[in-house]
Amino acid sequence: MEIRMAGVSKIFDPDIVALEDIYLYIKKGEFVYFIGHTGSGKTTLLRLINRELVPSSGQVMVGNYNLRKLRLGQLPYFRRQIGVVFQDFKLLSHLSAAENVAFVLESIGMPKRQVQERVKAVLSMLGLWRRRFLYPEQMSGGEQQRLAIARAIVNMPSLLIADEPTGNVDMETAESIMEILFSINASGTTVLMATHNQYIVDAFRARVIELGHGRIVRDEPKGEVQLYGDL
Amino acid sequence: MATFKYVIRDTIRQLTRHFTVVFLTLLTIVAVFLAVGMSILLSINVTALAFQIESDLTIEAYLKDQNAVESVMGRLKNMPQITNVRYISPEEALKRLDEKIGQGDQIISLLGDNPLPPSVIVTVDKAENLNLVANEIDAFPEVDDVIYAGEVAERLASLAYFLNRFAMAIFLVAIITSLVVMMNTIRIALYSRREEIGVMLLVGATPNYVSLPFLLQGVVLGGMGALMALFFLVRAYRRLLEVLSRVLPFFNMLDSPEITLWLFCLLVGGGVALGWICSWLAVHKHIRRSLKPR
Numbered sequence: 070m071e072i073r074m075a076g077v078s079k080i081f082d083p084d085i086v087a088l089e090d091i092y093l094y095i096k097k098g099e100f101v102y103f104i105g106h107t108g109s110g111k112t113t114l115l116r117l118i119n120r121e122l123v124p125s126s127g128q129v130m131v132g133n134y135n136l137r138k139l140r141l142g143q144l145p146y147f148r149r150q151i152g153v154v155f156q157d158f159k160l161l162s163h164l165s166a167a168e169n170v171a172f173v174l175e176s177i178g179m180p181k182r183q184v185q186e187r188v189k190a191v192l193s194m195l196g197l198w199r200r201r202f203l204y205p206e207q208m209s210g211g212e213q214q215r216l217a218i219a220r221a222i223v224n225m226p227s228l229l230i231a232d233e234p235t236g237n238v239d240m241e242t243a244e245s246i247m248e249i250l251f252s253i254n255a256s257g258t259t260v261l262m263a264t265h266n267q268y269i270v271d272a273f274r275a276r277v278i279e280l281g282h283g284r285i286v287r288d289e290p291k292g293e294v295q296l297y298g299d300l
Numbered sequence: 301m302a303t304f305k306y307v308i309r310d311t312i313r314q315l316t317r318h319f320t321v322v323f324l325t326l327l328t329i330v331a332v333f334l335a336v337g338m339s340i341l342l343s344i345n346v347t348a349l350a351f352q353i354e355s356d357l358t359i360e361a362y363l364k365d366q367n368a369v370e371s372v373m374g375r376l377k378n379m380p381q382i383t384n385v386r387y388i389s390p391e392e393a394l395k396r397l398d399e400k401i402g403q404g405d406q407i408i409s410l411l412g413d414n415p416l417p418p419s420v421i422v423t424v425d426k427a428e429n430l431n432l433v434a435n436e437i438d439a440f441p442e443v444d445d446v447i448y449a450g451e452v453a454e455r456l457a458s459l460a461y462f463l464n465r466f467a468m469a470i471f472l473v474a475i476i477t478s479l480v481v482m483m484n485t486i487r488i489a490l491y492s493r494r495e496e497i498g499v500m501l502l503v504g505a506t507p508n509y510v511s512l513p514f515l516l517q518g519v520v521l522g523g524m525g526a527l528m529a530l531f532f533l534v535r536a537y538r539r540l541l542e543v544l545s546r547v548l549p550f551f552n553m554l555d556s557p558e559i560t561l562w563l564f565c566l567l568v569g570g571g572v573a574l575g576w577i578c579s580w581l582a583v584h585k586h587i588r589r590s591l592k593p594r
Contacts, residue, residue, distance in 0.1 A: 149504030
């Protein structure tokens with residue numbers, strides 16, 4: 070799924086400029102890191118792409134969807150093509166690991182048998198099949214993170230958005246998460262990842278877009294980047 | 301099929317999750333629909349009674365003594381508005397009273413004699429002539445008193461009119477009360493699941509999919525509440541019919557399976573519709589707000 074942004078600005082009330090005049094093109098199947106200080110606009114940009122937010126000005130195109138013109142009735146079908154790993158996971162505490170993943174497929178009306186097959190496949194891929202009966206609070210931070218990824222990819226999305234997926238885990242877990250994200254990317258899924266983790270950006274090379282004060286301050290195609298160097 | 305199972309499972313989960321709130325809501329709906337049902341029954345009974353009395357085209361004239369019978373009968377038969385005249389002797393009047401309330405022997409033993417006067421029952425051609433004929437008969441010197449349904453019917457008609465308005469008012473108050481209570485119950489259910497609903501909408505669940513369990517919850521609450529109210533109402537009405545048939549045997553209340561069926565359609569249909577509307581209003585607003593990008 071390719072993404073285009075043209076002249077995008079986002080201003081929150083009262084006059085807080087989160088993004089300003091963003092021009093961006095992301096190819097289908099690309100892996101892109103969004104880096105920058107807290108408040109630089111990374112999460113706002115990702116939420117614009119998922120249409121949780123609408124730009125104050127400018128155009129956002131995701132695949133064939135012009136998000137400014139997207140009607141509320143079309144939104145569920147648009148979002149089914151996108152997997153999101155939220156910064157705070159957003160796992161449902163009253164559901165087991167398997168149920169948390171199955172819930173996404175049930176929500177879109179997939180038959181039970183197919184749901185079971187998909188859930189098993191994705192939990193096995195992320196090493197969580199044996200932990201499927203545990204509730205989120207019974208799992209470690211790394212397991213919760215992997216569960217959030219499992220939920221995001223179970224619907225085989227064309228675009229995966231991950232907001233700080235390695236934010237709360239140790240380095241070893243972070244590396245395993247990155248390996249998973251790159252393997253998903255290798256299957257053709259466009260991956261957008263917001264991160265603060267310089268080690269990860271250095272170790273797993275991909276395109277890096279750096280944001281500062283709501284603007285793109287650097288756009289490096291798959292190169293080594295010194296984080297926040299010019300800020 | 302998966303959606304159907306999910307909706308049923310989720311509806312049951314919601315109904316049992318906040319049991320106290322659901323139970324109190326159900327009680328309120330039962331009380332509200334009981335009030336509606338009672339006012340409807342009262343109103344239709346009084347209306348039917350007024351109609352029944354109004355359609356009674358007879359006038360009963362009580363004579364001063366037995367000697368006046370022939371002259372009165374002769375004059376009555378000459379009146380063009382009168383279609384039928386029948387003489388009721390004191391003995392026949394006592395027999396009729398005994399048939400109605402079954403205490404003729406007691407009256408005789410208490411008073412020592414038959415106290416009922418001779419009378420004539422006159423049938424007029426149409427209701428508009430009741431007053432005219434009754435006034436003319438009342439003016440006969442041999443006639444002691446005239447009784448006819450006109451005045452009673454008028455009073456009952458005005459009572460029925462008032463009761464109909466009263467039933468409408470109860471109905472409106474009941475609808476508003478149910479709306480507020482049921483909407484709040486659905487809102488509590490929505491609030492307790494706001495996180496889950498948010499995630500569902502973020503992963504691509506359609507608003508219909510998210511809202512169906514809440515709509516069904518409203519329908520179940522409204523329908524069950526109305527059904528329980530109907531059960532209590534029908535039982536209480538049957539009991540009242542039994543008691544009245546013994547205490548006031550001449551007072552005929554409406555009693556037919558159609559009334560129960562009619563009440564069923566009105567109350568349960570109303571409960572279901574109300575439940576659906578309340579839930580839809582609450583859920584629709586919440587989902588639109590959640591989906592709408594900021």
